[in-house]
Amino acid sequence: MQRTRFGDMACSIARTLDVVGEPWSPLILRDVYVGMNRFEQIQQDLGISRKVLAERLRWLTDNGVLERRAYSERPPRHEYVLTAKGRELCDLLMVMVRWGDRWASGEEGPPVLYRHHACGEIGHVELCCSACGGPMRATDVDVLPGPGARLRTPDAGPTG
Amino acid sequence: MQRTRFGDMACSIARTLDVVGEPWSPLILRDVYVGMNRFEQIQQDLGISRKVLAERLRWLTDNGVLERRAYSERPPRHEYVLTAKGRELCDLLMVMVRWGDRWASGEEGPPVLYRHHACGEIGHVELCCSACGGPMRATDVDVLPGPGARLRTPDAGPTG
DNA sequence: CAGAGTAAGTTCCTTGAGGGAACTCATCGC
DNA sequence: GCGATGAGTTCCCTCAAGGAACTTACTCTG
Numbered sequence: 001m002q003r004t005r006f007g008d009m010a011c012s013i014a015r016t017l018d019v020v021g022e023p024w025s026p027l028i029l030r031d032v033y034v035g036m037n038r039f040e041q042i043q044q045d046l047g048i049s050r051k052v053l054a055e056r057l058r059w060l061t062d063n064g065v066l067e068r069r070a071y072s073e074r075p076p077r078h079e080y081v082l083t084a085k086g087r088e089l090c091d092l093l094m095v096m097v098r099w100g101d102r103w104a105s106g107e108e109g110p111p112v113l114y115r116h117h118a119c120g121e122i123g124h125v126e127l128c129c130s131a132c133g134g135p136m137r138a139t140d141v142d143v144l145p146g147p148g149a150r151l152r153t154p155d156a157g158p159t160g
Numbered sequence: 161m162q163r164t165r166f167g168d169m170a171c172s173i174a175r176t177l178d179v180v181g182e183p184w185s186p187l188i189l190r191d192v193y194v195g196m197n198r199f200e201q202i203q204q205d206l207g208i209s210r211k212v213l214a215e216r217l218r219w220l221t222d223n224g225v226l227e228r229r230a231y232s233e234r235p236p237r238h239e240y241v242l243t244a245k246g247r248e249l250c251d252l253l254m255v256m257v258r259w260g261d262r263w264a265s266g267e268e269g270p271p272v273l274y275r276h277h278a279c280g281e282i283g284h285v286e287l288c289c290s291a292c293g294g295p296m297r298a299t300d301v302d303v304l305p306g307p308g309a310r311l312r313t314p315d316a317g318p319t320g
Numbered sequence: 321c322a323g324a325g326t327a328a329g330t331t332c333c334t335t336g337a338g339g340g341a342a343c344t345c346a347t348c349g350c
Numbered sequence: 351g352c353g354a355t356g357a358g359t360t361c362c363c364t365c366a367a368g369g370a371a372c373t374t375a376c377t378c379t380g
Contacts, residue, residue, distance in 0.1 A: 012260025100172025
């Protein structure tokens with residue numbers, strides 16, 4: 001984990017990074033999301049150090065993103081599954097995929113495609129407004145201080 | 161930056177992490193997004209080490225996410241602005257905000273709110289299908305190998 | 321003109337996290 | 351008993367993060 005802790009900042013980005021900001025964590029979640037639920041599988045798939053993987057799994061479990069459950073008593077064996085909190089982080093992964101597809105996938109095209117259950121088509125995620133349903137990008141909004149904003153130096157704007 | 165480089169993996173998540181996976185990078189982008197364009201401003205706002213900030217700004221600039229531009233010749237002074245590539249990363253930040261608001265903002269409520277230009281309402285981002293416009297979450301899709309998929313060990317599924 | 325101030329870094333040192341290999345523990349199948 | 355398997359843990363080494371001080375190039379104030 002990084003040296004500076006982000007969880008105490010009055011910023012939802014920082015708080016999200018506090019949980020999954022360490023570089024391996026999103027890839028671990030991705031693996032669990034696609035059905036690689038066991039330590040050995042994840043370790044071999046990612047090529048991550050066993051030590052770091054154990055640390056990350058513990059952190060993610062302690063933070064309620066993953067759940068560690070036994071699938072065998074004798075011998076004791078465990079697997080990791082996403083909680084509701086973790087499944088919603090996978091939505092974030094889909095947006096990462098979208099950016100990576102657009103800006104970093106090169107000639108070959110996207111490594112994976114999503115087929116939407118509702119319509120059966122291949123599609124990607126678009127960001128829409130919860131109020132009107134129209135497209136909602138970073139360039140389409142004003143950023144205002146919310147109820148959880150903390151006072152900052154007078155000249156600093158909201159940064160949440 | 162992390163020790164293991166992610167840019168070579170056949171995975172858009174990994175490639176995105178390669179650019180902004182280091183924990184400070186999203187916060188730096190957030191600052192630039194809300195109008196803190198200068199080295200001193202960002203350093204004081206985040207409390208980040210000057211050394212690390214200089215490294216990150218250089219990395220983000222080299223990767224086409226930020227542009228370094230002079231706003232004064234004499235004395236030489238520079239500021240950082242988002243490129244199109246960087247502005248689209250801010251969409252990702254909005255999704256991080258959404259998750260942080262829901263799962264890590266505590267009693268106080270969200271630190272910031274977004275007012276959508278198109279409808280004037282306070283709203284948050286929802287993920288929608290580019291094909292049908294309906295809600296599209298990680299639980300609403302099948303993951304299929306795409307044209308950029310690379311062969312993996314036979315038993316491994318797509319992970320991009 | 322001397323001295324202070326400012327923006328944007330760079331250099332140096334210390335600490336601790338990541339990487340990798342080896343080791344442990346409990347159990348199963350032969 | 352012997353090896354294999356899953357899920358870690360321990361150990362050591364290196365390199366990146368943090369922090370403070372220093373640099374450069376200029377402007378401003380008295």
